[in-house]
Amino acid sequence: MKFLFTPVGSQVTIYAVAPLATAVRNAGHEVLLAANEPLMEFAEAVHIPAVSIMAEPTRHFVMNGPTKNARQGPEDLREEMLGMGRGFATMASAALGALLNLAEDWPPDLIVGGQMGYAAGLLAAHLKIPYVRHSEYLGLPPADIDRGAEEGLRPELRHLGLAALPRPALFIEACPPSLRPPDAPDAQPMRWIPSNPQRRLERWMYTRPKGRRRVLITSGGHFRMLSARSLRRLVEELAGEGTEVLVAAPGKVAEEFRAELGTSAVDGVRIGWMPLDVVAPTCDLVVSHGGATTAMTVIAAGAPQLIFPPNTHTKAIAQALTGFGAARTVMPGQQRSDDEIAEVFAAGCREIFSEPLYAQRARALAGENAELPAPSELVRRMEVLATA
Numbered sequence: 001m002k003f004l005f006t007p008v009g010s011q012v013t014i015y016a017v018a019p020l021a022t023a024v025r026n027a028g029h030e031v032l033l034a035a036n037e038p039l040m041e042f043a044e045a046v047h048i049p050a051v052s053i054m055a056e057p058t059r060h061f062v063m064n065g066p067t068k069n070a071r072q073g074p075e076d077l078r079e080e081m082l083g084m085g086r087g088f089a090t091m092a093s094a095a096l097g098a099l100l101n102l103a104e105d106w107p108p109d110l111i112v113g114g115q116m117g118y119a120a121g122l123l124a125a126h127l128k129i130p131y132v133r134h135s136e137y138l139g140l141p142p143a144d145i146d147r148g149a150e151e152g153l154r155p156e157l158r159h160l161g162l163a164a165l166p167r168p169a170l171f172i173e174a175c176p177p178s179l180r181p182p183d184a185p186d187a188q189p190m191r192w193i194p195s196n197p198q199r200r201l202e203r204w205m206y207t208r209p210k211g212r213r214r215v216l217i218t219s220g221g222h223f224r225m226l227s228a229r230s231l232r233r234l235v236e237e238l239a240g241e242g243t244e245v246l247v248a249a250p251g252k253v254a255e256e257f258r259a260e261l262g263t264s265a266v267d268g269v270r271i272g273w274m275p276l277d278v279v280a281p282t283c284d285l286v287v288s289h290g291g292a293t294t295a296m297t298v299i300a301a302g303a304p305q306l307i308f309p310p311n312t313h314t315k316a317i318a319q320a321l322t323g324f325g326a327a328r329t330v331m332p333g334q335q336r337s338d339d340e341i342a343e344v345f346a347a348g349c350r351e352i353f354s355e356p357l358y359a360q361r362a363r364a365l366a367g368e369n370a371e372l373p374a375p376s377e378l379v380r381r382m383e384v385l386a387t388a
Contacts, residue, residue: 001386003132004108005033006099007136008091011042015293016136017112023375024382034102036095045197053098079314080142080312084116085148091111092119092149093156099123104162110386113168115142117148121166122156130169130385135187137292138175138317142185154202160360164276169385172378176299176368179320188381191372194277194297197336201278204270208282209244212268212363216246216279218288219253225308226341228260235261235269238349244268246279277301283354284359287345295321304358306348308332325361328352 003024007013014035025031025048033043033050038237043050077104096119112133113120126133135142150157150165157163173180173187208214215238218227226234235245245268249257254272261269276294280286280301288294290307295317298305305327307318328348336344352358 001109001383002030002032002106003110003112003382003386004106004116005031005048005097005112006123007033007035007039007114008088008095008119009114012292013114013136014039014042014048015195016047016174016296017046017114017134018319019194019276020112020134020190020375020378021048021354022046023379026376027379027383029379029383031321032106032108034099042197042241046195051102053102054095077312081144082148082151085145085150086152087148088116088118088145089149089152092117092122092153095154096122096126100126103127111380112382116145116149118153118165119143120166122153122160125160125162125166126374127132129222130388131356132170132382132385133168135171135173135175137313138179138296138320143183170381174296175370176365176372178368180256188378189372190378191374192296192300192369193375194280194293194300196293196297198274198275201275205275205278206282208266212242212244213284213353214244214246214282216274216283216286217285218248218294219275219350220255225251225287225310227338228256230336230345231257231340232260233339234345236343237346239268241350243349245270245275246283247271248274248276248279285349287349290317290321292317299326299362299365300369302363304328304352304362306330306345306352308345324365326365327356327362328358383387 002189005017005021007017021031021033022161026359031049033048034053035043035050036054036246037052040050040052099119110122111120112134113131115133115135115137120131134320146165150315171185171187172190174190174192231247238245248273257271264277272304276297280298280303285306286298287306288305290309291314295305307328308334309315309318318327318329322329328351330344
């Protein structure tokens with residue numbers, strides 16, 4: 001059978017769906033991933049057969065734009081969610097024609113779309129085949145986003161004779177039960193399996209340092225969390241207390257950080273590319289902006305988190321993890337100097353280290369995730385849908 005995957009957004013959606021696509025492929029089925037050109041390199045990195053359906057940049061601003069303010073109320077948040085839905089509707093409308101052309105060349109038996117990939121449902125309705133909705137965004141309730149998307153897709157829905165968004169035949173969600181909102185829709189749970197590009201490993205990546213704590217700081221991918229000066233001050237604070245510090249950053253950002261630290265950097269600091277799935281289980285704490293794949297990979301590793309969320313999506317993740325007790329949140333929006341930001345982060349790290357409950361709660365979430373069905377266990381259910 002043929003399974004078409006249509007992730008929408010950033011590389012987050014590629015890494016999130018890669019384990020499921022791999023499980024389907026390992027079961028002997030044909031798999032094709034269709035996305036915009038900027039996502040091709042990430043699909044190639046996780047070895048999923050992929051085709052570019054549109055050349056223009058992916059409009060992932062709807063997920064990554066800044067939060068209006070740190071204290072927005074429920075109505076502000078609802079309007080922002082509706083706006084996100086309208087943005088995703090625009091993306092779906094733009095992609096539908098290219099997906100229909102692809103389906104003529106490669107007719108699928110089942111379509112798997114992301115949580116905000118509304119083109120998957122439209123394509124499935126056109127082809128009269130089932131589609132699966134796969135949630136890759138922890139902590140983000142889809143109801144208001146769906147309403148916004150429905151508004152934006154009225155012409156397409158009328159053309160299909162539909163009064164509402166097409167309903168998926170199956171909704172798959174990788175989320176520990178304790179983090180699901182009480183009003184969340186019914187879903188088929190799935191274990192989160194980390195997925196990220198790989199390179200040759202070094203021993204320090206998969207072993208814990210002896211006699212000292214290890215903190216991983218991520219910065220420089222989607223969101224530049226710390227300036228070079230702030231990072232240097234934070235590293236000095238942590239390393240001065242005997243903590244080993246890992247800084248995961250892409251090439252140019254890593255070079256800037258190394259230049260700021262200088263050749264006399266304190267012992268036990270490493271900066272550069274790091275395989276998060278391998279490194280996270282060796283860490284006592286991970287400091288990040290709270291992106292979906294980062295947060296879920298750290299959850300699976302059982303490490304507590306310090307989160308600096310820049311937008312609505314990461315704020316929802318931070319609230320879920322902080323509310324459960326597995327993380328501490330540092331909210332943006334206040335004007336602080338580089339030195340003040342470094343001190344706020346350092347104080348958050350000290351609090352997490354001094355309170356064992358953070359680590360206990362993080363391990364509890366890892367245990368919940370490990371008990372969920374693996375992606376391979378869901379393939380049979382998808383096969384039944386495809387042949388119904």
